[in-house]
Amino acid sequence: MRSLRNNEEGWFPNWLCFSLKPDVIIGNNYLWRWWILPRNPFFNIYLHKIMRSDDSRALHDHPWGNLSIILKGTYREVTLVDRNWLIQHSFDQDTFGEEETVQLSRFAGEWVFRHARTPHRLVVSPGAPVWSLFVTGPRYRAWGFHLRDRWVHWRQYVAEYGDGHSEASTSTEPDCL
Ligand SMILES: [Fe+2]
Numbered sequence: 001m002r003s004l005r006n007n008e009e010g011w012f013p014n015w016l017c018f019s020l021k022p023d024v025i026i027g028n029n030y031l032w033r034w035w036i037l038p039r040n041p042f043f044n045i046y047l048h049k050i051m052r053s054d055d056s057r058a059l060h061d062h063p064w065g066n067l068s069i070i071l072k073g074t075y076r077e078v079t080l081v082d083r084n085w086l087i088q089h090s091f092d093q094d095t096f097g098e099e100e101t102v103q104l105s106r107f108a109g110e111w112v113f114r115h116a117r118t119p120h121r122l123v124v125s126p127g128a129p130v131w132s133l134f135v136t137g138p139r140y141r142a143w144g145f146h147l148r149d150r151w152v153h154w155r156q157y158v159a160e161y162g163d164g165h166s167e168a169s170t171s172t173e174p175d176c177l
Contacts, residue, residue, distance in 0.1 A: 027052070027163070036133070046134045050075065050124055055164030058145040058157070059119035064136040068112040073130035077104050077112070079120040080146075119146040 022032035030052045036045040050073075054060065059078065081102050103123070106112055114120065124130055145157045152160075 022049070042138050044136045046136075048130075048132045048134050050122065050130045050132065052126075053123045054121035055145075056121065056123075057161065057164060058147055058152075059121050060145050060154070061119055061143050062114070062116050062136075063139045063141050063143045065116050066114050066137070067135040068106070068114075069133040069135070070106055070108050070110045070112070071131040071133060072108050073128055074105060074107050074125075075130045076123040077106055077120055078102070078123060079104065079118065116141055116143070 020034060023035045024033040025031075026033065030050075032049040032051070034047040036047055037043070059080065078101060080100050082100060086100075086102070122130075142153055144151050144153045
């Protein structure tokens, strides 16, 4: 019998893993997306199964403010913070490759709010997909990638560098629980 199960990674309903095909499949086993609400320009809720890390070549941002609610699994989020944030949170700056880049662990049950312009990327361990609810507000800007010296619209970035999701998958087939 399939039921809610509690394990150390959080609560997750087993039936979600098996009963519905994704509404959108992005990349080669990169991200599966289900629409929880009918898509609209103002407010959307998606269920995400994140199987692979974001493009590691650059941080990206989004066209809307957004909220991630981690349901199952753990990922690391690379983002930029200012020096005051580092000091307040007692981070040792020597542990970072770049002065203001920080890598934060996100766990099941955590809510992560982001501004649309927040540069970030997610790092997922191979074979350990992460399930999350992803809530977005109204679209109000173009999104893109943050290169070392400039911001690049995503269309231009993909045209110049590719989408970063073309390599072979490291994930297995659905391995929900
Ligand atoms: Fe993102």
